[in-house]
Amino acid sequence: MTTTYTPAPPIWCAGCGHFGAQAAISGALRELDIPAHETMVLAGIGCSGTVQNNLGTYGYHALHGRVLPTATGVHLANPDLTVIAAGGDGDGYAIGMGHLVHTFRRNPSFAYIVMNNGVYGLTKGQGSPTFQPDGAALEFDAASLALSIPTTTFIARGFARWTDQLNRLTVAALEHARERRGFAFLEVLSPCVTYNDTYPAWEATLHDLDASDAHDPTDRTAAFGTVAALATEGRMAVGMIYRNGASPADDPMRPVAAKVGREANASAFAKILDRYRS
Ligand code: SF4
Numbered sequence: 001m002t003t004t005y006t007p008a009p010p011i012w013c014a015g016c017g018h019f020g021a022q023a024a025i026s027g028a029l030r031e032l033d034i035p036a037h038e039t040m041v042l043a044g045i046g047c048s049g050t051v052q053n054n055l056g057t058y059g060y061h062a063l064h065g066r067v068l069p070t071a072t073g074v075h076l077a078n079p080d081l082t083v084i085a086a087g088g089d090g091d092g093y094a095i096g097m098g099h100l101v102h103t104f105r106r107n108p109s110f111a112y113i114v115m116n117n118g119v120y121g122l123t124k125g126q127g128s129p130t131f132q133p134d135g136a137a138l139e140f141d142a143a144s145l146a147l148s149i150p151t152t153t154f155i156a157r158g159f160a161r162w163t164d165q166l167n168r169l170t171v172a173a174l175e176h177a178r179e180r181r182g183f184a185f186l187e188v189l190s191p192c193v194t195y196n197d198t199y200p201a202w203e204a205t206l207h208d209l210d211a212s213d214a215h216d217p218t219d220r221t222a223a224f225g226t227v228a229a230l231a232t233e234g235r236m237a238v239g240m241i242y243r244n245g246a247s248p249a250d251d252p253m254r255p256v257a258a259k260v261g262r263e264a265n266a267s268a269f270a271k272i273l274d275r276y277r278s
């Protein structure tokens, strides 16, 4: 299927930040030499949710807000796949919020890329949980939430316009997931030029953590302090916010995977495939 399927051209407005996020995803898959047939991109509902139509990988369009449990199931069923969940702030931080908290807690090894623009672009620009007038710093900050949950292992934020950094962070997120080091959470500040053009405000106020040696991304407490201090100045941190040295042996999903994974169900899986072969 990944050979015969022709990816669709994006349907986004010219200038939408999602182009940057998609370019970073395809660039990272290329750079890491991950074949399309070993990659599964699952997406939520919204403008950003169409990203899986535009890539030559396996794809799945999940129910609204349900991309994380679906991606967890895919990862458990076949841990050899590189699994990327993608979606927007409306999908992930409103209807999907319960799943986000528990996916941080469970720490399964796949990447989640949230394209955050503060609005529900697909339904004409209603404010989402991250909407702030004039592109001010977020009142709801997923990075702070992630830092407050002790099991999180990878927290990063990029900006669609700062492509070099976004490319690096996307590669790092995929590597973290592929090395079975846990859940790689990457938020992309991805302006909606049609309903909430935050390019100028974000460009002027973002603070790049990667540009300073003072930030140690392995220090959770310091990262928490930095993000909170920036918020009091009305600014947001971008870059590698936190990444710990978790090893595959720490994977809390291992016992679950042993019960529901491909090996455990090899004969049932073979029977299903035989039905399609005959
Ligand atoms: Fe992007 Fe906004 Fe257009 Fe949707 S409405 S494609 S989020 S610019």
Ligand code: MG
Residues within 6 Å of the ligand: 046, 088, 089, 090, 115, 116, 117, 118, 119, 120, 121, 128
């Ligand atoms: Mg949105």
